[in-house]
Amino acid sequence: MKKLLDELIEKNRHLTKKGKVADYIPALKKANSKDLGICIIDMKGNIYTSGEYKTKFTIQSISKTLSLMLAIMDNGVEKVFSKVGMEPTGDAFNSMYKLEMPDVYKPLNPMINAGAIVVTSLIKGESSEEKFERILNFFRKITCNNKLNLNEEVYLSEKETGNKNVAMAYLLKDMGILEGDVEEILDIYFKQCSIEVDCIDIANIGLFLANRGKILKTGEAITTDYIARIVKTLMVTCGMYDFSGEFAIRIGIPAKSGVSGGIMASVPHRMGIGIYGPSLDEKGNSVAGYEVLEDLSKKLNLSIF
Template sequence: MKRLLEAAIENNREWTKKGNVATYIPELSKANKEHLGVAVYTIDNEEYYAGDCDVKFTMQSVSKVVALMLALLDNGKEYVFSKVDMEPTADTFNSISSLEKRNPNKPLNPMINSGAIVTSSMISGKDGSEAIERILKFTRKITNNPTIDINYDVYKSEKETGDRNRALAYFMKSTGIIEGSVEDALDVYFKQCSIEVTCKDIARIGAMLANDGVMPWSGERIIPRQIARIVKTIMVTCGMYDASGEFAVRIGIPGKSGVGGGILASVPGRMGIGVYGPSLDAKGNSIGGLKVLEELSRELDLSIF
């Protein structure tokens, strides 16, 4: 496995030159576009990694998986999906127009920005500070890494440039989809996106999901099997934005990307995979990371289809 991962990195590193780092959040533009790393964590508690696997990056939209798990734990699926739909989108991840196309103005799914802001608003806590502490504590637990924290430089950058997310949130407040404080929900969302991890961390999240909610390193069940299955299904249909269909055909496993360059993938009953490559394609997905996953899927016969 180690040799396979090293080969996948070397075979696909050239792709990093064909994309671009995210610049609409200024702090993300500082990333090295040639970085490329991968980590695998199996449900048998084995770990393998290669490339730039210890480089830290912010979760960005990968955090939407964590927020959805917590929202489902706190509220149950009936309430969560009364506020956010579970359908794929052909629009961009920060689309405003998609909110008005659907009745009753629900976001299409929890993996786009509007849907994720809603799920963040559902996480229990007396205020936004308590909610983000619960997200941090949960993230540390499911990565087996107690040192994980927020990158406050990225958080500040996100907050200062987050006007489109504010527009989405206030629109949803006007239609009753967001019930509490809009500013609290936004602050939680900006902070959860700014949680800093490595490939190894998100591979462990993928392994827990692959193991139907049981953490392989401890044997502890952290989420019910049903929630793990809901999350993996939505990752398949919606996790790669408007490239989710192509990802399902080419790679064929549950995955969730983020504009920080991370992709969290989960192979049911087998392993979690974390990749990092901040050079993005036109749809906001790691261009090198996708190629690494495609090679691993082909070599290890990972597709669930």
């Protein structure tokens, strides 16, 4: 496996030149566009790595999978999906125009920004500090990494430049979907996206989902098989933004990307995969990371379809 990963990283590294690092969040511009790394953790606990797998990056939209789990655990499936839909949008992750359409009365799914902001608003706590602490501790438990923490620079950068997310949140408030203080909810959301991880951390998230909501090392069930299945299904239909359909056909693995260059993938009953490549395509997905995952899926016959 190690030899295969080394081959795939080197084969696809040249593709990092075809994309560009996200620059609309100024702090993300500092990433090295040539970086490319991968980690696989299988159901026996074996860890295989290659490339820049130790490089730290912020979790960004991959966080949406875990915040959704926590929100469902706090409120139940019915309450959460009364506020956000389950359908793909076919639009960019930060699009908001469908919220103004007469037949749409809530964000179409939890993997776009509008839906994710609503999900974050549903996480329980007496204060914004307590809510974020619950999110951070939940992430730490699932990644098996108690050192996971907030990247203050990226958080402040997102907060300063996240005008479209602010506009979305106030529109959602006006529509009666978002409950609570808008600025407080946005602050928690920006912090959630700015938690710092590496490929091993996100591979552990993928493994947790592959193992039906249980921590492999301890056997502890953090969430139910049903909730883990909801998240994996939404990853298939919506996890790669408006590229999700083609991704499902070509690769066929539940996956979630983030604009810092991470891709978290979960192969049910087999493995968790974490990939990092900050050079992005026009959809906001890692250019080389996508190709590494496609090659890996073909070589190991990973498609769930």
